Amino acid sequence: MKLKGTMVMELTDTNTGDVETITEENMVTNAVNHLLGINPMAAMYNAAGEYDGQMIWNNEMLPICPNMIGGILLFPKAVTENADNIYLSSDNFPVAYASNDVNATANTKRGSMNLTESKALENGYRFVWEFTPSQGNGTIAAVGLTSKHGGANAYGSDVAVDTPFLQARKISLDLPDAMMEVLFKVVEVDFENNLLYAIGYASNTVQIYKYRIPVFNIGLNEKLDDSTLTLLDETVLQCSTFMFYGSYTPYGDFIDGQDGYWYGFSNQQNSSGNATMLWIKIRKSDLTFTEGSWTLSNVAIPVIGSYKYESYPTRIKRAVVRNGYLYIPAYDKTGIYKINLSNSTDVTKIDFGFTSAMKPLGGSGNCENYLVLVGDIIIGWDFQITVNDTVVQTAGTARLEAICTAVFQYREYIFFWSSSYLDQYRMTYILTPYLATINNLSQAVVKNADKTMKITYTLTEQESSS
Template sequence: MKLKGTMVLKLTDETTGEVESVTEENMVTEAVNDILGMNPMGVFYSEENLADVLSWNGTLLPICPNMVGGILLFPKTLEEDAAHIYEASGNLPVAYASNNVNTTANTARGSMNQTESKALENGYKFVWEFTPSQGNGTIAAVALTSAQGGQNAYGSLVGDASTFLKIKKLDIGDLGKAKQEVLFEAAEVDFEKDLLYSITFADSSVRIRKIRIPIFTIGLNEKLDDSTYTVLEDHAVPTETFLFLGSYTKYGEFLDGKDGYWYGFSNEGNSSGNARMLWVKISKADYSMTEGEWTLSNAKLMAVGERDMENTYPERNCRCCMRGGYLYVPAYNKKGIYKINVANTADVTLIDFGFTSKMKPLCESGTCELYLTLVGDLIIGGDFQVTADDTVIHTQGSARLGSAATPLFQHKQFLVGWGGSYGNEYRHMYLLTPYLATINNLSSAVVKDANKTMKITYTLTEEA
């Protein structure tokens, strides 16, 4: 099936009546085919004991106006590549709309004209409208997206849960605590190789377990749940300086630096003075390591994380993440986030939020809590986001994930994580909804302002 899209964008000046019209044709990306053609961890299979599976009809199907049912408008042009299904955080949408009428106070969002929008014999006609107060800014590119992605894109002050569409919640309560701990301590998932790396600190050593878990291939004796993971390698890397600080509660976190190394950090939150941070850097190639201790002058940090695997239920709270060689840790007073260069600790920056964060987790509160995760190059916190150039965006701060111990691990549109709370343990899989289903760069950017209305007619048709 070949798709063809044509967009007509009209800006009408409310005072003069002058109309500015732009007509462009689009290219179609691999986004829809990826969703229909991929099935990581058997996420779209529904078997006995595999409960809480997404219902396709009404949520993703028909493709229009569901899997393709929203629109994103960007201030800069998009790379015209079929594999380009998410835009970098330096070019987040200035406006968007879903497959319904916007009844919220979100002025970045327009509305679908539900009278003019309709199914065609060989496709679908979308019509979106923006009032003078909605969708203002420079528009250089347009993309069709999912209905959920068009609600709030990556998040707004009105809502942020629509960014993550839960497609499966798998109960792993029968695994037993020992196996749950291994999954809850995941630091990296290699989707292409069906591998998970679980890292913790125990007995004066960093313990690294390389685990096979069925993702895209399944063995003759494996099942599509987490009960059949296989430990392929188990390494203990002795340390002299590094450890998890704390007595009853152990403070520390392990992260994937995405640079050929895993990193471990441990600190106790400090409201005054200097921050003390223990660190370890471990090579993925040969498990060699370097370690040390930082004194971060006048830095007042929250603890990077907490773990307690000795309690009745496995516990992990993650409050940090890494991006581009920097460790990001929230400020103790909740008014900003520290950016620490792991190769040069003289390079420490406090990024001010401009508000006091509620500093709540992305998930439901419980014995496991995730406060920060990296999606693409965008850091997502409870009620804030930090773009690649360290611009802070204030968002609503809803509990948009199920119980989460691990960061979210991403493969194209799919995000997976493990977590639990007081005896209810799960693996969750989500669809990252603001994907680019089509790419439509304008030959010349236009400016939508408070003097203009905007109407976008987008016709998507199937061709032989």
Template sequence: MRRYTGSLTVELEDVNTGVVETVSETNMVTNLVNDLLGMNPMGLFYKCSGQYDDMMVWNDEMLPICPNMIGGIILFPSALTEQAGNIYPPSSNMPVGYASNDVNATGNVKRGSMNLVESMALADGYKFVWEFTPSQGNGTIAAIGLTSKKGGANLFGSDAAVDTTLLLLRQNSLDLTVDWLNTLFRAIEVDFENGLLYSIAYASNTVTVTRYRIPIFDVGLNEKLDDTTLTLEDTTVLQCSTFRFYGSYTPYGIFLDGGDGYWYGFANQANSSGNATMLWIKIKKSDMTFTEGSWTLSNAHLKAVGSFREDSSYPNTQRNAVLRNGYLYVLGYDNDGVYKINIANPTDITFLSFGFTSEAKSICTSGSCEVRLMMIGDVIIGYDFIIDVSDRVEQTIGGTRMSNNLATPLFRYKEFLVGWGGSYGNEYRYNFLFTPYLATICNLSQAVVKNADKTMKITYTLTEQVVSS
């Protein structure tokens, strides 16, 4: 068994006076490395589906651990909770700076550079050295954490470079019937601890909730690990009097997990003027009781929240809305903002302006399945913007976050993400690593302020010790 310890020194030098301010601290180590090397949810690190079962190559991408799995740094304006399980802090503590294991050749002023000469492997660990110019990483710094090389590149996105926080661990080709694909593509929740998948469908004034057993951390005697052995456990059909999907050829509507003990369905037609009508259903997970109704949203100009169309060969999906902390976020019709709607009080509706016109393209590759709005953790991500939990909008360079076609939300367990999708007959299960994690946490005894009059050098040494278990 290996035990990791770390220490850092922050040096801030005033470029005008030459005065150097130095802070030295020790850190705590999170469960990150043990999770990644000790867990195998859904058998994602086993090759089990033939030639189209694409998997990440560990060497160079993740190993050696330093400077790959641990190869970046993140600077936070507020202190972090010192718990081994705290691997993703809330976006209310959005970083002021970060860096990867290379030299920043972009115009991203939040990103610093690794000193490739002074950074090196040690006999018992690794010495990282990062440098920030006067224009880089400015702000209050109260906590620092080591992250992955990918997580330290552009975090959730920047206005200077296209990057993604998602590292594809596995792409598993699905050789399934269309009915099974429809079930997977309608997935609304994955209960990782209990090995359950929930799928919700609308058809002919009914909402059908199905629960399946899915192998995640244990495999039954008659099960495989290629999504062909989902076992149906329960089906509940809800007869609706108000709620329905709009349209006929393409049914417009979406189901979302509220994270509050309920699933929600929403349906609307895109409208460029006037009021918007939104149909809704609220389903209690514990007993499948439900309520439903209709909202009139005054002077709200919305895109359709989403759509799901069955096809004889493949499903067609689109996602333009997410739920966060009791609010529905829907892309505006004119691509210049999102509407934030209180699902408990729809008169509480706010338009969050981007301050620019978004390209509003799919975050994943365009095809028969597309996602224009998604959420990872508590960060809402669009094609060329992000929205933190405080509803602060940040413009980023437009670009796809994954070269895949996603139909479902990305379901997260610790650092691992899973989702299903595809395009025009090529369907897959995707397993990703969410890379801007915390491998270490170091709260500074006193916050420092980095500004345009100062350069900054951070020396972070991580060492290991073999101990008996």
């Protein structure tokens, strides 16, 4: 079955009554096919037993309209028309959006669905969205249909505590402590090759573990609850400079640079003066490494992270690496430091313009993760940092249940490991502001406070030609 979409946008001048009408047809992406057609790490299966939690797809995501496709995103720049272009760079954040309901919040970027005119058709669905003069203002060059959740606040609103992450699966883990300890040191998941990498530190050595994990194929003797992780390789690196500070609680963290290297960092918090940061850079291809120490002038930062395991994991993560830079919040919570991994004298403090609550994204517990990198967007409790280092303030809320590790993304699916003291889980979420369709306008238009906007978007099923 082939989908066809037609959009009619009407901009009405409230002073003169003049109506500007734009009509465009869209292309359909692979977003819905991915969600319904792939099953990474058994996202669709109840694999771990009676305590395994699963999203109810009916009403949450099905029928496809108006759920899996039930929102709209409007962008200031044109969008590359590619079926696999389902998430845009954060330099093209939506200027407006709407979900499958009426906007009852003070969010001026968000419009409302006209619940009377929107309805199922015999061969599809007609969406009608309306924006008042104060809503959805800005330049509009492209439009895309998204999920109802993605249309509620895109990646985050400054007035609403909605989240872009939709929990789809919660698998309870019952593993020996030795395996659990390594699992919660995970630093990378290679989905296409069914591989998981974990890195730890002990006694002046860095240990690198390479495991097979069932992602898209399962062996004759394997299960899907992480109990059949198979150790493929273990490498120990002897360090002369790099170490984890601390004794009872080792201070440090390992991060995937997504540039062919893993990075390790360790520091002690300082509220003023200079910061000292120990580092190690490990080449993934051959596990060769370099190490050293930075003195960061007039940089006041908290501990970058910590990890220990005693019956359950206790882990703190406060930093991410993006495009060759380490990002770590300032000690006083008023900004975030951007440190060049190749030149430690290149340090910039990106000011928030407010004091962040700087709470962990999973809420308080035995594990606390304060920053995650999703695509090229850095997400904190009440802020986002776009790829061009613009700060976007958002309403603060816990977004990812009891998160311990980094997040690992495969298309629309997000995975991580979580812990609530003696209970450990592998979590699966859906990143909801995906593009189900792409609709570039022939010419960009400007919506301002003198205009209302009505969008009628008709999506229909067409018989495929043989």
